[in-house]
Amino acid sequence: MPSESSLPKPQDGLILDDRSGSAKAATPWVPGYRMIHAVRSWEAFVETPLTGSCNAVVWVRELAGDFGEVAAWGAPSGDVEALDVPALRSAKLTPSGRQAADAVLHDLDRLKGIGHEPGIERVERYPRDDDEIAPTDVYSFHVDSSTVPTETILCTYAGRASEGLRLDQAQRMVDVDGTRAKLLERFGGDDDERFAEYLRESHLELHYKELPGAEPFSFGVGNLWRLAVQYPGSPAPAFIHRAPAESGAPGTRLLLIS
Numbered sequence: 311m312p313s314e315s316s317l318p319k320p321q322d323g324l325i326l327d328d329r330s331g332s333a334k335a336a337t338p339w340v341p342g343y344r345m346i347h348a349v350r351s352w353e354a355f356v357e358t359p360l361t362g363s364c365n366a367v368v369w370v371r372e373l374a375g376d377f378g379e380v381a382a383w384g385a386p387s388g389d390v391e392a393l394d395v396p397a398l399r400s401a402k403l404t405p406s407g408r409q410a411a412d413a414v415l416h417d418l419d420r421l422k423g424i425g426h427e428p429g430i431e432r433v434e435r436y437p438r439d440d441d442e443i444a445p446t447d448v449y450s451f452h453v454d455s456s457t458v459p460t461e462t463i464l465c466t467y468a469g470r471a472s473e474g475l476r477l478d479q480a481q482r483m484v485d486v487d488g489t490r491a492k493l494l495e496r497f498g499g500d501d502d503e504r505f506a507e508y509l510r511e512s513h514l515e516l517h518y519k520e521l522p523g524a525e526p527f528s529f530g531v532g533n534l535w536r537l538a539v540q541y542p543g544s545p546a547p548a549f550i551h552r553a554p555a556e557s558g559a560p561g562t563r564l565l566l567i568s
C-alpha cells in the first residue's frame with residue numbers, strides 16, 4: 311500500500327475547480343495561504359500562471375490503480391533508478407497494476423505534449439549530505455534553480471509524498487545567524503562579495519530552514535504539482551520543497567519529475 315506523509319494535507323472540501331487562475335477564484339492548498347493554487351483539471355493546471363501571487367499549482371487527484379506494483383515492477387536496483395518507460399508500456403501487470411501504469415504513462419505523454427521532458431524515478435533513498443553546519447541534500451528544504459526560464463513538475467505516485475514550506479515560514483539557511491557565522495569561519499574570510507560568491511557557488515543559498523512554529527505540508531500522493539523555479543527574471547518567488555525522510559516509511563517511492 312502506498313504510504314502517505316504524516317504531514318497535514320488540506321481537506322478535499324476546500325478544493326474547487328479554477329480555470330481562470332485569478333486570485334478571486336483560486337482555492338488555496340494550505341488554508342489561509344494563497345500562494346499555492348489548488349485546481350481540479352488538467353486545463354487549469356497548465357493555464358494557471360506562476361506569478362508574484364502564485365508560486366505553485368497543484369492538480370488534486372485521486373488516481374485509481376496499484377502504483378505499488380509499478381514501483382516494484384522489473385528488477386529494481388540501486389537507491390535511485392530511472393524507470394524504463396518503453397518497457398513499462400508493454401509490461402505484464404495485474405489489471406490494477408496496468409491501470410496505474412497507464413495513468414503514469416498518460417501523465418508523461420501529456421507533459422511531453424506541452425514541451426516538458428519528464429522521467430519516472432523509483433527511489434529507495436537519495437544521497438545524504440552529512441555536513442554538520444548546512445547539509446545541502448534534497449532532504450533539506452530548498453528551491454530549484456536554473457539559468458533559463460523553467461518550472462519543476464512533480465508527482466508522487468507511491469510512497470511518501472514530497473513536502474513543502476510556506477515562504478512566510480522559511481528563512482534562508484545562510485541568513486540564520488549561527489549558521490552564517492560557522493560558514494564564514496569555514497570560509498576563512500570576511501563577509502564580503504567573495505563570501506557571497508562562495509555561498510552561491512556551493513548552492514548553500516538555495517536552502518532554507520523552518521522558522522519557529524512553521525508547519526510544513528505534504529504534497530499528497532497522486533497530485534500533480536508545478537513549482538516556480540529560481541532563474542533570472544522569474545516573475546514568481548521559487549517554491550520551497552524537500553524529499554520526505556524515508557525513515558520508518560514502508561514502500562518504494564515512485565515519482566514523476568521534470
Ligand SMILES: [Fe+2]
Nearest residue numbers: 452453454551
Ligand atoms: Fe528540488
